[in-house]
Amino acid sequence: MCATGQSRQSSIRTLARCHHFLCSSGLVVSGDSAAPGLSTQDHGGDTLVTLSGDWTVHNDESRPAEPEAWLHRHDLRAILFDSRQLGRWDSSLLVYLAGLRRNAAPRSIRFDDSGIPVAARRLLALLPEHTAAAAPTPRPVFLERLGRAAISTATEWVAVTALLGGQVLEAGAAIFGRARMRRTDLFTCLYDAGIAALPMVALVNVLVGGILAFVGAIELRRFGADIYIANLVGIAQVREMAAVMTAIVMAGRTGGAYAAEIASMQGSNELDALSVLGVPIQDYLILPRVLALTLMTPLLYLYGSCVGILGGFAIAVGMLDISPALFIAQTRDAVTLSQIAFGLTKSLAFGALIAIAGCRIGLKAGRSATDVGHAATSAVVVGIVGVIMVDAVFAVCANALDI
Amino acid sequence: METSHPAATLEVRGLAFGYGGEPVQHDVSFDVKPGSIFAIMGASGCGKSTLLRALTGLLRPSAGTVRFGAQDYWSMEDKERETFGRRVGVLFQGGALWSSMTAAENVALPLQMFTRKNKSSIDALVQLKLSLVGLASGWSSMPADLSGGMRQRVGLARALALDPEILFLDEPSAGLDPVAAKRFDDLILELRDGFGVTVVMVSHELASLFGICDDGVFLDAQTHTAIAHGAPKTLRDQSDNPAVHAFMTREQPNGGATQAGADRP
Numbered sequence: 001m002c003a004t005g006q007s008r009q010s011s012i013r014t015l016a017r018c019h020h021f022l023c024s025s026g027l028v029v030s031g032d033s034a035a036p037g038l039s040t041q042d043h044g045g046d047t048l049v050t051l052s053g054d055w056t057v058h059n060d061e062s063r064p065a066e067p068e069a070w071l072h073r074h075d076l077r078a079i080l081f082d083s084r085q086l087g088r089w090d091s092s093l094l095v096y097l098a099g100l101r102r103n104a105a106p107r108s109i110r111f112d113d114s115g116i117p118v119a120a121r122r123l124l125a126l127l128p129e130h131t132a133a134a135a136p137t138p139r140p141v142f143l144e145r146l147g148r149a150a151i152s153t154a155t156e157w158v159a160v161t162a163l164l165g166g167q168v169l170e171a172g173a174a175i176f177g178r179a180r181m182r183r184t185d186l187f188t189c190l191y192d193a194g195i196a197a198l199p200m201v202a203l204v205n206v207l208v209g210g211i212l213a214f215v216g217a218i219e220l221r222r223f224g225a226d227i228y229i230a231n232l233v234g235i236a237q238v239r240e241m242a243a244v245m246t247a248i249v250m251a252g253r254t255g256g257a258y259a260a261e262i263a264s265m266q267g268s269n270e271l272d273a274l275s276v277l278g279v280p281i282q283d284y285l286i287l288p289r290v291l292a293l294t295l296m297t298p299l300l301y302l303y304g305s306c307v308g309i310l311g312g313f314a315i316a317v318g319m320l321d322i323s324p325a326l327f328i329a330q331t332r333d334a335v336t337l338s339q340i341a342f343g344l345t346k347s348l349a350f351g352a353l354i355a356i357a358g359c360r361i362g363l364k365a366g367r368s369a370t371d372v373g374h375a376a377t378s379a380v381v382v383g384i385v386g387v388i389m390v391d392a393v394f395a396v397c398a399n400a401l402d403i
Numbered sequence: 404m405e406t407s408h409p410a411a412t413l414e415v416r417g418l419a420f421g422y423g424g425e426p427v428q429h430d431v432s433f434d435v436k437p438g439s440i441f442a443i444m445g446a447s448g449c450g451k452s453t454l455l456r457a458l459t460g461l462l463r464p465s466a467g468t469v470r471f472g473a474q475d476y477w478s479m480e481d482k483e484r485e486t487f488g489r490r491v492g493v494l495f496q497g498g499a500l501w502s503s504m505t506a507a508e509n510v511a512l513p514l515q516m517f518t519r520k521n522k523s524s525i526d527a528l529v530q531l532k533l534s535l536v537g538l539a540s541g542w543s544s545m546p547a548d549l550s551g552g553m554r555q556r557v558g559l560a561r562a563l564a565l566d567p568e569i570l571f572l573d574e575p576s577a578g579l580d581p582v583a584a585k586r587f588d589d590l591i592l593e594l595r596d597g598f599g600v601t602v603v604m605v606s607h608e609l610a611s612l613f614g615i616c617d618d619g620v621f622l623d624a625q626t627h628t629a630i631a632h633g634a635p636k637t638l639r640d641q642s643d644n645p646a647v648h649a650f651m652t653r654e655q656p657n658g659g660a661t662q663a664g665a666d667r668p
Contacts, residue, residue: 057518057528057566058489090566090598095527098534123597126590127534368502368547 034087035059040070045077049100051116052085055093071103079104081115093120098127105129163286163360167352170287180283189292193254197300200253204245205237205304209311212236217320226322230330233312238335242304243343244391247350250297251383255358258289259379262362263372271363281363290355297351298344305343342403346394353390354383411437411472413458413569413601418467420450420457427453431467431629433620435569440595440602442612442619442635446650449624451605452496452573458603459493459571460484471569489517492567492600496574498558500546506557507533507542513564532560536590551578555587563594570594572604576611584608588615609651613639621647 034053041048047070070076079100086093097120101111113121140148173179216232262285265271274281309331316322358379365375413435421427427450435441443451456462458469460476469476471487479487500509507529514525533542536556541549549557555575562570575591576584588611595602606612612619612635621631621638623646631638631647639651648654 057514057520091528091531091563092566094535095524095531098531099527119597119599122593123535126537126593126597127531128539366547368545370503371547 036092037085042070045075046080047073047076047078048080048082050082050085051093052087054087055089055096057090057092059092071100071107071109076107076109078110078112080112083116086117089117089120094123094127097124101129159364160356160360163282164356166282167287167290167356170283171291174287174291179287180280181287182284185284186288186291189288190296192257193250193289193292194296194299197250197253197296198303200249201246201300201304202307204249205242205308206311208241208245209233209237209308209313210315212241212308213312213315213320217316221320226320227326227330229312229316229320229322230327231334233316234309234331234335235339237308237312238305238343239339240343240391242308243301243346243350244387245308246300246304246347247297247354247387248384250293250300250351251354251387252380254293255354255383256376256380258293258355258358259362259365260372260376262359263365263375266362266365267367267369267372286359286363289359290352293355294348294351297354298347301343301347302340305340338403342394342398346391349390349394350387353386357382357386411568411601412470413441413603414468414470415458416468416470418454418457418464418469420453420462420464422453426465426627428622428627428629429466431620431622433629433632435601435603436618437601438595438599439617440591440604440615442616443603443605443622444612444619444635444638444650445622446624446646447607449622450627451622454622455571455573455603455605459491460488489513489565490568491571492562492565492569493571494555494558494562494573494575496577497551498546498554500549500554500557500561502546505543505545506538506549506553506560509546509557510560510564513561517565528564529560532563533557535563535594536560537586552583552587555579559590563598563600566598567600569601569603572602572606574605574607576606576608581610584611585614591615609635609653621650 036055036059037052039050039052041050097113097116101113101124104111113124116124170179174181212233213229216229217226220226220228220232262271265285271281271285274284313324313327313331316327317324361375361379361382365371415434416432418431419426419429431454433441443454445451453462457464463477468478471490474483474487476484476487500506501512504512510529510532511525514520514528518525520528530542533556536559538553538556538560541553546554546557555578559572559575562572572591576587579587591602591604592615594600604611604616616635618634619632619638620629621644622628623630625646630644631642633642635651638647642648642651
């Protein structure tokens with residue numbers, strides 16, 4: 001078995017050697033094309049390179065082993081060519097010839113291209129004789145990178161603060177009808193950030209309310225305190241979950257869309273067109289979006305709270321046998337106005353944060369399709385992380401103020 | 404000795420195409436001779452770029468054939484069509500470079516996908532193509548950092564990556580200054596003469612049309628069909644059709660020359 005295998009391998013190697021020899025000598029055509037071949041002959045100080053076969057990009061037969069050793073001969077004065085046996089050719093041949101010419105030049109070896117096809121000679125003339133090696137880009141040292149990162153972060157904070165300040169001023173102007181934005185834009189943004197978001201906000205909050213009721217029921221039933229499910233769902237939804245979940249939905253849905261929209265406007269020079277006309281981008285483009293999201297997020301929060309409590313109600317009444325009247329009465333007792341006000345305030349902050357982050361990231365995006373994708377991703381990430389961080393700050397403040 | 408491109412004529416017969424049932428052109432027929440530079444001409448909105456989409460396999464025509472040699476492109480199996488696509492290079496308007504790749508990577512991608520070359524061979528081919536189109540620097544730049552002219556050149560290098568038999572150019576000199584446009588025209592001529600590639604180009608630029616095109620077809624937006632065939636210079640000097648004459652001479656159909664008509668090439 002082993003002997004047979006060895007013999008077969010040896011035969012294959014022999015066949016491969018024969019095939020390689022025949023290919024390089026131009027006697028075998030592989031498919032539609034013959035293997036590219038070349039041979040050299042010395043005539044005193046000159047070397048004649050004979051090209052044969054098909055030198056094409058699509059020719060899978062590889063060129064014979066590099067014969068460039070002859071290039072290093074001390075007495076080499078000129079390289080000449082014979083292309084009478086050359087078949088089809090394209091860039092593949094040019095790459096080889098350009099490489100030979102590049103190697104010959106520094107050693108003052110004459111590159112006589114009179115023997116190569118006229119068309120190839122013309123194309124070769126388009127190529128530079130020397131290709132300058134690209135200088136390596138120096139990698140900045142750690143301290144330099146740290147400094148650059150610090151400057152970049154500080155600059156970004158200044159820009160965000162300026163944008164925030166500008167928006168507050170413009171929002172003030174808008175109240176007195178002095179903002180330079182189109183009403184249609186504001187209404188479109190209000191619709192997109194409000195009514196269009198209702199189904200998703202409802203779905204997320206009803207599920208969260210239901211999940212809270214389920215999780216609460218398992219623990220509270222052990223103490224015979226099933227009815228406090230209403231307190232748990234009501235307080236959790238109004239104080240925390242509805243505000244955070246709605247904000248996360250809006251960050252993913254609307255914040256990302258703002259960033260992508262403004263970034264693609266950047267790419268198609270629409271922002272430049274506005275600037276050149278003297279239309280303030282802050283008023284025209286950013287303000288309707290920031291106003292819309294800042295106004296709509298609290299409303300969506302109220303809607304989300306109601307729907308979330310409804311989700312908890314459905315689970316409590318339908319599956320845990322709690323009476324509907326008792327659940328409603330218990331919820332009314334548990335949820336106070338101060339908690340609703342707390343949730344509303346948080347939603348207002350979340351809406352402004354998501355809108356400002358989305359717009360700012362869109363404004364500073366690059367001009368390519370990839371930059372649009374990066375901007376959308378960054379806006380969603382910054383929006384969600386920002387919402388959770390701001391929520392933590394609110395929690396600490398609420399604890400300190402005993403709300 | 405022969406170049407890599409076996410002679411084949413592009414034959415378009417009775418081609419009709421449009422969008423969503425709305426016909427743009429119908430009964431368009433012409434031949435593109437191997438190694439020629441063929442112009443698709445016509446006023447804005449007449450369907451030149453749409454015709455190019457039908458020729459390059461991006462839009463299925465509602466009728467007619469597009470034959471290259473013996474094969475009708477739209478009758479081929481999907482696999483054959485895919486293979487055939489490698490014999491064709493397309494330069495889109497503005498270069499249409501892939502924005503997440505450097506200039507060199509844009510040119511390298513077709514070679515990586517459709518040849519069995521190793522990395523060093525691909526690098527050498529990429530260098531060659533970029534040098535051929537006259538791009539001495541900016542190989543590792545992202546498309547967003549390149550000028551319009553450089554993007555066009557990289558787009559041309561990418562179209563040439565697989566040494567196509569036929570090269571389709573959509574408004575190759577649009578957005579270039581006259582000197583850069585002339586240089587680009589010369590480059591197309593050099594590449595045609597060097598590689599023997601057949602070139603089909605859509606262009607509005609009269610200087611380019613008269614300077615480098617051997618033959619062409621004129622599409623009319625009113626009648627929705629091809630109303631003239633021939634070299635742009637011949638059409639300019641001999642066509643009796645008022646729409647063709649107006650386009651070629653930059654004269655108003657009522658006879659008044661536009662101001663720009665004075666710089667007729």
